[in-house]
Amino acid sequence: MRNSKTFIRMSGLGGQGVVTAAHILGVAAVKSGLKCTVNPFFGAEKRLAPTESYVRIAAEDIWERGEVLFPNIILIFHPHVITLGKCYTMPFFAGLQQGGKIIINADRPLDLREEELARLRGLDAEVYYVPATQVAVEAGGTALSTNIAILGALLAVEELVSQEAIRDAIAERFGGGKFVASGTTAVLDDVLKSKFDRLAQLIEKNMAVVAAAGGSVSQYHFGV
Amino acid sequence: MTTQQVVAPEYLFFEAERERQFMTGSEAVAEAVKRANIDMAISYPITPQSESMHLVGDLYAKGYLKEYFRGESEFAVMAAVAGAAMGGVRVFTATGGPGTLRAFEMFPTWAGARLPIVCAFLTRAVNAPLSIQPDTLEMAFMLDTGILMFHAENAQDLYDMVLKAFVVAEQTDVHIPVGVFADGFFVTHTREQVAVAPADLKLPPYNPYYAPVPVMDMENVPVRQMRDPFVMKSNFISYAAHASWQQEILAAQERARKHVRRYLGDLLDTEHAEAPVLVMAAGTAVSQSREAVAAARREGLEVGLVKLKSLRPFPREEVRVLARQARALIVPEFNRVGWLSREIKSVVEDTTKVIDGPRVFGGMTMPPELILAQIRRCYA
Numbered sequence: 001m002r003n004s005k006t007f008i009r010m011s012g013l014g015g016q017g018v019v020t021a022a023h024i025l026g027v028a029a030v031k032s033g034l035k036c037t038v039n040p041f042f043g044a045e046k047r048l049a050p051t052e053s054y055v056r057i058a059a060e061d062i063w064e065r066g067e068v069l070f071p072n073i074i075l076i077f078h079p080h081v082i083t084l085g086k087c088y089t090m091p092f093f094a095g096l097q098q099g100g101k102i103i104i105n106a107d108r109p110l111d112l113r114e115e116e117l118a119r120l121r122g123l124d125a126e127v128y129y130v131p132a133t134q135v136a137v138e139a140g141g142t143a144l145s146t147n148i149a150i151l152g153a154l155l156a157v158e159e160l161v162s163q164e165a166i167r168d169a170i171a172e173r174f175g176g177g178k179f180v181a182s183g184t185t186a187v188l189d190d191v192l193k194s195k196f197d198r199l200a201q202l203i204e205k206n207m208a209v210v211a212a213a214g215g216s217v218s219q220y221h222f223g224v
Numbered sequence: 225m226t227t228q229q230v231v232a233p234e235y236l237f238f239e240a241e242r243e244r245q246f247m248t249g250s251e252a253v254a255e256a257v258k259r260a261n262i263d264m265a266i267s268y269p270i271t272p273q274s275e276s277m278h279l280v281g282d283l284y285a286k287g288y289l290k291e292y293f294r295g296e297s298e299f300a301v302m303a304a305v306a307g308a309a310m311g312g313v314r315v316f317t318a319t320g321g322p323g324t325l326r327a328f329e330m331f332p333t334w335a336g337a338r339l340p341i342v343c344a345f346l347t348r349a350v351n352a353p354l355s356i357q358p359d360t361l362e363m364a365f366m367l368d369t370g371i372l373m374f375h376a377e378n379a380q381d382l383y384d385m386v387l388k389a390f391v392v393a394e395q396t397d398v399h400i401p402v403g404v405f406a407d408g409f410f411v412t413h414t415r416e417q418v419a420v421a422p423a424d425l426k427l428p429p430y431n432p433y434y435a436p437v438p439v440m441d442m443e444n445v446p447v448r449q450m451r452d453p454f455v456m457k458s459n460f461i462s463y464a465a466h467a468s469w470q471q472e473i474l475a476a477q478e479r480a481r482k483h484v485r486r487y488l489g490d491l492l493d494t495e496h497a498e499a500p501v502l503v504m505a506a507g508t509a510v511s512q513s514r515e516a517v518a519a520a521r522r523e524g525l526e527v528g529l530v531k532l533k534s535l536r537p538f539p540r541e542e543v544r545v546l547a548r549q550a551r552a553l554i555v556p557e558f559n560r561v562g563w564l565s566r567e568i569k570s571v572v573e574d575t576t577k578v579i580d581g582p583r584v585f586g587g588m589t590m591p592p593e594l595i596l597a598q599i600r601r602c603y604a
Contacts, residue, residue: 026415030246038415043356063514065378065410066358066589 005058006160007068007097010150011087012077015047015188017147020173021075022053025151027169028161029057037062041088050086057160070095073158075150076104077132083110091116099124103153105132105146109220117222127220128157130213139212140205144192148206152213163210170206175199228288228426230261233391236427237384237487242419249411252379252418253318253344254279256386257288260342261426263313264291268301268323274346274412276318298323302330302343309339310440312432314390317341320408321348324362328369334401335370335473338437340393340430341401344386347507348408349586357587358408360507363535364563366403370473372480373536374488375506376406379418381533388487390427396434398480400473405535407558410508410589477537484534491539494546496521496528501602502550503595504543506532506564509556516595527599532564540571547572552579552602556595560585 008025012018019040026038035058042051054068067088074093076082082092082104089095093102093116102120104110106129112120120127132149136142140149151166174189192202231240236259247255253276257265265284267277284292290313295301298319308315319327324345334341345366349359366373374389376382382404389402406412432439440446484491495517503513510531520527530546532539547553547568555565555578562580569575579602582594 023415027246030417035417036246039410040413041357041409063511063518064592065414065508065511069589069591 004060005056005062006073006158007071008055008057008073008075009068009071009089010053010055010075010077011081011089011092012051013047013080013086014042014049014051016051016077017144017188018051018053018077020185021147021151022055024148024166024169024173025055025154025161027172028165029055031168032161032165034059034161035062037065039065041067048086050081050088052088070097072097072100073154074100074102075154076102077146077150079104079106079110082112093120093123093125096123096125099126101126101128101157103128103130103150103157103217105130105150107131107134121223126157127222128153128217129220130217132213135213135216136209140209142192144188145206145209148209149213152210153217155210156214156217163207166210167203167207170203171199174202226424228261228424230428231425233388233427233487236421236425237388240421240425242421244417244419246415247379247418248275248413248415249346249379249382249406250275250279250413252383253386254283255418255420256383257316258283258423259421259426260316260387260390261314261429262289262316263430264308265289265316266293266295266301266304266308267317268295268298268319270323273320273323274318274408276344276346276412280316298327299330302327302334305341305343306330306334306337306339309334309341310337310446312430312439312441314394314430315341316343318344318346320346321350321356321359321362325350325365328365331366331369331371331401331403336469338399338435338476339401340390340399342386342389342393343401343403344382345403345405346408346412347405355586358410359559359585359587360405360407360557361559361561361585363405364559364561367536367563367567370477371401371403371536372398372477372484372534374402374404374534375532376404376411377507377510377531379411379414379416382406382411383418383420385488387427390430392480392483392487394430394434395480395483396436398476398483399436400476400480405507407508481537484537488533490542491532491534491537492542493531493533494528496526497530497546498549499526499528500550501525501527501552501554501599502530502546503527503554503556503599504530504532504564504568505556506535507558509558509590512590512592513556513595515592516599519592519596520599525599525603535567538567538571543568544571544573547574547577551577553577554579554595554598554602556581556590557583558585558590559583
């Protein structure tokens with residue numbers, strides 16, 4: 001009953017910007033004239049606890065809400081989502097639609113079990129790796145831009161929105177525009193702002209992260 | 225703060241040109257409060273809650289409210305809100321889940337004192353085991369408190385219903401509290417497009433002298449509220465007064481129907497109401513049902529959708545008439561006890577038509593596929 005819409009599940013750890021990444025992607029989608037809903041999910045806020053965001057993007061109306069149970073795209077912000085099961089869904093690719101895509105933040109391919117790989121093969125899934133944290137540190141000068149690196153990798157794999165739309169969304173999110181930050185997120189935002197000093201620089205660095213991440217994505221071939 | 229102009233409620237709700245903004249449900253609450261000409265808000269902004277009362281605090285800082293403070297618990301907040309309303313001001317607060325239960329004694333107290341308080345209930349799971357995720361269980365407990373209950377499907381509903389709640393609550397022939405309910409996370413934390421009226425417009429101020437009960441002022445000093453109630457005496461007159469007063473609260477709910485119809489459009493919305501199979505839902509269960517109904521109709525299955533917007537007053541006659549021509553009523557719910565199917569069964573003539581479920585609870589998302597599977601079973 002789906003496929004005409006892009007359903008994205010982002011799984012990561014508290015503090016990695018999973019909620020913020022979804023917010024930025026959502027604003028970019030709306031700025032591109034698409035319909036979009038963004039829905040984060042987490043428990044009592046704490047660092048490193050499982051955190052998920054769900055982004056639904058479509059040309060037509062989107063009604064359903066809550067967790068994305070049948071994603072086309074899964075973004076894994078940290079290897080621990082998979083290796084320690086820090087995830088609201090087990091296994092991490094549960095519900096992935098046929099031909100779906102998975103992007104994992106890891107320096108090298110994870111040691112997935114043969115049984116998992118067999119299921120991914122059965123789904124005709126495309127698995128990509130990107131060293132997002134490393135890219136964020138090298139191109140952006142801070143691991144806090146890991147979430148932006150993941151978005152950069154996403155755009156390289158699936159052109160959902162333009163880089164310009166992402167730039168506008170980042171400017172809106174960090175430019176003192178209208179948004180709700182929780183107490184914890186506000187502290188992280190301040191850290192970010194002091195690190196980048198000025199908004200313009202923040203945007204340019206993050207766009208450099210987007211570009212660098214796009215060039216660092218590699219598809220993982222695991223047999224047919 | 226923007227300088228605001230008072231406009232007629234009808235203009236603010238139906239005529240003013242709206243701008244679409246991408247916002248969360250919590251932000252939609254704040255946008256409604258901004259235009260509601262509220263005197264005072266009192267908050268207990270702790271998890272599990274939403275950002276709404278924090279955002280209302282920001283509005284106070286910007287000058288949109290005359291007074292704002294934090295209480296020491298949900299019970300304290302609801303009691304303080306009652307005091308504010310007795311004092312004749314327009315007051316707002318919000319809570320959810322365990323907070324609702326902690327404050328519970330105050331809700332029938334509000335209704336009994338004829339206080340036109342508007343409270344947003346941003347529903348969360350209730351223990352145990354511990355969960356702070358979305359679940360509408362607390363609404364089951366709220367059904368008989370005497371307050372009016374609207375259930376928002378999305379952030380747009382939440383914005384509209386919070387604003388309209390003040391106007392319904394403050395009608396002289398109603399003058400009881402309104403709870404605007406929205407599912408935590410699924411509405412409060414979800415960002416979506418919401419069309420809002422210009423921020424420089426606001427509702428007319430509350431006039432406490434339209435109240436059907438004496439207002440607390442220098443003629444009716446606070447001590448009279450405590451000294452004079454019949455309940456302080458034990459005799460036939462006090463019992464008779466108490467009994468008739470409880471019926472008067474229910475009568476006020478009945479009299480609210482015409483105002484709910486006028487401002488909310490109706491107590492329920494229907495799509496393909498003539499279909500032999502109807503999905504009846506409230507809150508975000510409606511959103512999930514929309515996907516399922518659309519998919520079923522693509523398969524050629526005749527199915528319609530009924531969205532209940534007002535639960536108190538309950539659309540008794542409307543549901544009874546819809547049930548008469550249908551052969552099955554599917555009632556998907558985000559709670560364990562199935563309070564909506566109980567409500568529906570209490571008004572339909574043939575309760576065997578009511579299908580209890582699907583239901584999910586404790587924070588789970590209801591896949592539209594579950595509802596679709598139930599629709600298909602009705603045609604198997």
